[in-house]
Amino acid sequence: MNFLATCRHFFSIAPIFFSAAAMADVNNTLQKAELARRVDALFSAYAADSPGCALGVILNGELVYKKGYGNASLEFGVPIDPEKTLFAIGSTSKQFTAAAILLLVQDGKISLNDDIRKHLPEMHNYGTAISVDQMLSHTSGLRDYTVLMTMGNGVREVDYSSDADAMAVILRQRSLNFAPGSHYMYSNTNYFLLAKIVERVSHRNFGKFLQDRIFQPLGMHHTRLRDKYDVVVAQRAMGYAPVGGGGFSMKDVNWEQVGNTGVLTTVSDLTKWDQNFYESRVGGEWLVKQMQENAVRSDGVALSYARGLIVDGAYRGMRSVHHAGDTAGFHAQLLRLPDERFSAMVLCNVDGVDQTLLSFKVADLFLAEEIKKRGATASNQTAKDAVIAPAGKTMSSESQLASYTGVYLDRYAQSLHTIELKAGQLWYIAPQRERVALEQSGEQRFRLPRKTENTFQFSKQDKRQLLNIVYRSGEPVELDRVRPIQTDYIHLEDYTGTYFSPEINVHWTIVAKDGKLFKQVQREATKPMNPVFEDAFTVTVDDQDLLRFTRDSRQRITGFIVDNPRVLNVVFSRERSGVQID
Structure with a gap:
């Protein structure tokens, strides 16, 4: 009997649950008490006087391990119960929205190719169609409303925000991040609007649609949508954030938008949803397949994002299906390794948790024998690049190599990448990484020798010097060379003043003090600005x-x-002359 077959027969120690069938034939290579000790050690930071997490582990269709660590409510000393405690799961909710859209496709009420303005005619006409499917895969180009609403106006997740607030800022937008289908950029606007489409097409409240078509058919009786910030929900965990010096502050979700977020659920209920990916009770095999079908950009590049789920080989090369969620005071992850029939659910009610890392570490313990067989590496985390010595001879002259040097900007990630020339050798410096030698593999083409499959292609387009990096995943990233900072010629007073953006309806003031620039906006502390390249x-x-x-x-x-990882090209115009801090 192999390890995966015997894992389902683990033991029970209160308050951990194991099914009766799981009591028999315990694998001798990993004793039950030792497994429990190791799992508990992962969550040892969450004690009786702290908030914490609920954990669930599924093997071969059975919830073989579930336990609560810490408290659902510090005020009333209510411990976390994996059976009953409801957690806000943030963006892990997106898979339910994707399923709702696909159910309506099955009903013949919408098409994945529909232009969103067919269902949301009030949306701005960007001069190009945006399809429902592009929204599902975050390739629509729509800017993220959560960033737009918090960009420079001091609004926080714990502040109250309604659907109308979100729609107002979405409808003010006049530009996209990029042409629809041409790129991937995660945006909560996509799934917020998809929920609106579900409501208009089905003529039902989104929460009612989820209850009728997904939650109730699967027996997810505790799960619900929270679309009103002040509604009382029994067994709901409160959100918390650590406070410097000890203790916790309350940090709860007061935004009412749903679709991109909003689902409250338990470990036990998520088990029933997870099982639907094997039994296909809701939506049939077609829906399950569609949700896990990787999106493809218009240039043919396959993405790791599917429809409400990420499907890749992120866990030791095994096929993995997952989606994390982060919202005020809450963190969630549902990790599925379908070929191993393994899933881990980590739901937490305290800030500062790396729920994805915890789910991988839980998988390490339960799949130890399988990992050993595969000869997998000890960690799924990307190690810090070491300096690699040059390998092989280059085909370009030193003057040609020198023409490639400089600082390159990835505008989609707002990251700077540096190419240097030293002793006839090109070196690459990624953000927060060490220098790595580049080996020439063709005309204007380089690679990282003996390290990864990443390739580097230099080119010119009009007056632009470009660097295209094609990562092992196959997704190319285009970087522009930028002009370096001439610090001796920076005149801070040139930049000071008040600026306004009609798309987000806010003013930013840039001020100077002690040889630095600072950004001032309402309800926020003054923040220093750091020069990175010219202007x-x-x-x-x-x-x-x-x-x-x-x-x-x-x-x-x-x-x-202004560029941000989820919003590009927000234009601010100068309104008046500079201001100086006293």
């Missing part, structure tokens, strides 16, 4: 914004463009 700054602390200032023909600053 471009990043906002430090917790922002991910890249500001690229624009100039007129007389070289006067006229505004700036």
Whole structure:
């Protein structure tokens, strides 16, 4: 009997549950008490006086392991119960929205190729169609409303926000991140609007649709949609955040948008949903297949995102299906390894948890024998690149190599990549990584020797110097060479002033103090800005914004463009002259 067949026969120690069938024939190579000790050690930080997590493990269709660690409510000392405690699962909700859309496709009420304006005619006409399917795969180009709503106006997840607030900012947008289908960029706007389409087509409240078509048919009797911030929900866990010096503060979700988020569920109920991917009770085999079909960009590049799920080989090369969720005070992950008939659910009610890493570590314990057979590496985490010595001879002259050097910007990730020349050898420096030698593999083409399958292709387009990096996944990323900072010529007063963006309806003020620029917006602390290349700054602390200032023909600053990992090309125009901090 192999390990996977015997794992389902593990033991029970209160309050951990194992089925009666799982009591027999325990694998001798990993004793039951030792397994429990190792699992408990992963969650040892969550004790009786802290919030924590619920864990569930499924093998061969059985929930063989479930346990609660910590409290669902610190105020009332209510421990987490994996059977009954409801957690907000954030973006893990997206798979239910995708399933709802596919059920309507089966009903013949919508098509995956429908232009979204067929169902949401109030949407701005961007001059190109955006399909329902592009929204499902995050290739629509629609900007993320959650970023737009928090970009420079001090709104937080714990503040109240209604559907109307979200729709208002979505309808103000006049540009896309990119042409629909041409790129992947995660955006909550896609799934928020998909829920609206479900409501309009089905003539039912989205939560009612999920109950009628998914939750009740699968026996997910505890699961529900929370679309009102003040509704009382029995057995619901409260969200928390650690406080410096000890203790916790309350941090709960007060946004009412759903589709991209909003599902409350338990470990036990998620087990029933997980089983549907094997039994196909809801939607049949077609729906299950469609949800796990990887999206393809318009240029033919396959993506790891499918429909509401990520499908890849992220776990030691095994085929994995997963989607994490993060929302105020909550973290969730449902990891499925379908070929091993293994799933791990980690639901937490405290900030600072890496729920995905925890799910992988749980898999490490339960699939130890299978991993050993595969000869997998000890960690699924990408190690920090070491310096690799040059290998082989280059085919380009040193002057040609020198023409490739410089700093390149990936605008989609707001990351800077550096190419250097040293002793006739090109070196690559990725963000927060060590220098790695490049080996030439063709004309203007390079690779990382003995390291990865990543390739580097240099080219010119008009006046642009480009670097295309094709990662092992097959997805190419285009980077632009940017002009380096001339620190001796930076005049901070050129940039100071007040700027306005009509698309997000906010003002930003740029001020100067002690030789640095700072960003000031309402309800936020003043944040320092760091120059990264000519006329471009990043906002430090917790922002991910890249500001690229624009100039007129007389070289006067006229505004700036903001890029963010989920929002590109938000234009701010200058309103008045500079301001100086006292």
